[in-house]
Amino acid sequence: MTSALKALPNIRRAGWGHASPRHMSLWEHGLHLFRSAVGVVLPAPMMRRALALETNGGTRLVVGDRAFPVRRNLHLVGFGKAVLGMAAAAEEILGHHLIRGVVSVPHGIQACLQQAGMEAMLLKPHSRIQVIEGAKHNLPDREALRAASMIRELAEGLTADDLLLVLISGGGSALLPAPTPPILLEEKETITKLLASRGAAIQELNTIRKALSLLKGGGLARAAYPAQVLSLILSDVVGDPVDIIASGPTVYGSPRAQDCLQILTKYNLLSAVPASVQMVLSRSVSGPPAPADRSHVYNVVIGSNSLALEEARRQAEGLGYWTLILSAAVCGDVSRVAELYSQLIQFVCLGAAGPGGGALRGQVRGALLKLATELEIPGLKEALQGLGPERSVCLLAGGETTVQLQGSGKGGRNQQLALQVALELHRAKATEAGSFLGRCEVLFLSGGTDGQDGPTEAAGAFSSPELVEKASREGLDVEKFLSNNDSYTFFSKFQSGHHLLLTGLTGTNVMDLQVVLIRARDC
Structure with a gap:
């Protein structure tokens, strides 16, 4: 993790000197848009937008249109990759009104933030919040198991007069492990790894995790009852489903044993399940019943991919671009997604070519709509x-x-996507529609908002239609690098x-962002 911090100050750079936006390169524009998008979902600004402490006529904690009385009854717990910064901002807002807190954060994160000069994301000395690094x-x-036990103990000690502030972000599931007895942590981890290795979807993984956990699937809210529970959530899941993010510890809803058995059967894992897991699944997996009145829980998503995209749109329009947000839910294999971006870029370049590209634009549009249907991107027809x-x-x-891992190279999904887009655009140049690409400057950027793309020091990569030709002159075979999943090395x-x-x-972490910038070469 430490090596990824070398260029960190770049994300903080606010200005661009005295250069006119029109004279800036597409690379500078793309970098500015990415930084701006990430900046709006950093923990401190998110927490300040979401949370306020009002003291007029009594102290109240205000979130949106809801207010919660505060009278020396405020506790805090948290778990996730962005939670340390969220907790630091929360404690600054809450001050002495916060009695106690426990947060579970990734191993080594405090040292990394310290080394990177990001003291604002660290808790102050003598903080009332205890930090445990794990996972x-x-x-x-x-x-992580010790942290989960302490969080559970804190929650179970609360009364109806107490208020529990819960901070949740991506990575929270691994940082809040609390297997249902007699399941051991290693046994639960084995089942999860086996499911993941056989291609189980995140929804299926979370169904099993919830069934085998004391705190997931509403378990934390149940443990805190009858205290008021207020959860502030930073989403790293497509569509922002609060029951999926970190496996929904404050969202009531336990899976049925039948659903779990069907998933295990689907992936031919029923015989591999330890006896302890079989015992838990043979019982009711719902655990203690949830209270009939669930109004004691209030879940709020305070940061998401959509929020980051809206800020990028605002910045792009300020730079003079006609801007369109395609989707905040682009998923699927990088090869198909790269094909979508290649077709989109061709479609725009054909439009810039004037009447000469009209018929060809119709053909590209048809291919685009077919891909959009396959990748489940609604609204693209109207957008086009x-x-x-x-x-x-x-x-x-x-x-x-x-990404389908076939090789032994080094990279991540964002770098793989950027390189695949470059290859698709290079191939398109041999077609009649692709011949118009040369009339425009094109930049493609894909990056992870957490700053880390796979096991590399990069957040992602930039590419262009000229990249493959440039690589060929250097003796580099793009297709070989892609087949070996070696985009970082490339x-x-x-x-x-x-x-x-x-x-x-x-x-922070709100999944990935992609930016496509296109302008006519004569502008």
Whole structure:
């Protein structure tokens, strides 16, 4: 993690000197848009927008249109990759009104933030919040289990007069492991790994996790009852489903044993299940009944991919781009997503070519709509109708793609996507529609908002239609790098510094962002 911090100050750079936006390169524009998008979902600004302490006519904690009385009854727990910064901001807002807190955060994060000069995301000396680092390599471990036990103990000690503030972000599931007895942590981890290795969807993984956990699937809210529970959630899941993020510890809803058995059968794992897991699943997996009145829980999503995209849109329009947010839910295999972006870029360039590209644009539009249906991107048909021959176009999207691992190289899904887009655009040049690409400047950027793309120091990468030709002149075979899942090594071959996106650890996580910038070469 430490090596990823070298370029961290870049994410904080506020200005661009005295250069006119029109004279800035597409690379500078793309970097500015990414930084701006990440900046709006950093823990401190998010918490300040969401949470306020009012003292007029009695002290109240205000979130949106809801107010909660505060009278020396305020406790805090949290778990997730961005929770340390969220907790630091919360304690600054709450001051002495906070009695006690426990947060479970990733192993090594405090040292990394300290080294990166991000003291604002660290708790102050003599904080009332206890920090426990665990889940090394994003896997549940003994320290994460200890943190979960302390969080559960705090919650179970609350009364109807208490208020529990819960901070949740991506990575929270691994940081809050509390297996239902007699299941051991190692046994639960084994089942989860087996399911993941066989391609189980995140919804299926979370169904099993909830069934085998004391705190997931509303277990934390149940433990805190009858105290008031207020959860502030930073979403790292497509669509922001609060029951899926960190496996929904404050969202009531336990899976049925039948659903769990069907999932295990689907992946031929029923015989591999330990006896302890079979015992728990043979009982009712719902645990203690949830209270009939669930009004004691209030869940609020305070940061998401959509929020980051809206800020990027605002910034792009300020730079003079006609801007369109395609979707905050782009997912699927990178090869198909790359094809979608290639077709979109061709569609825009054909529009910039004037009447000569009309018929070809119709053909590309048909292919685009077919891909949009396959990748479940609604609204693209209507969006394409509004996409005219503007001289500068910005297309924005977010989500989380997937990569089929076939090689032994080094990379991440964002770098793989950027390289695949470059290859698709290179191939398109041989077609009649793709021949219009040369009339426009094009930049593609894909990056992870947490600042880390796979096991690399990069957040993602930039690419362009010229990249493959440039690589060929250097003796680099793009297809070989892609087939070996070695995108990081490929981009590292270039010394310009304009291919890898290096932000360092950001302290937040709202999935990935993609930026496409297109402008006519004569502008």
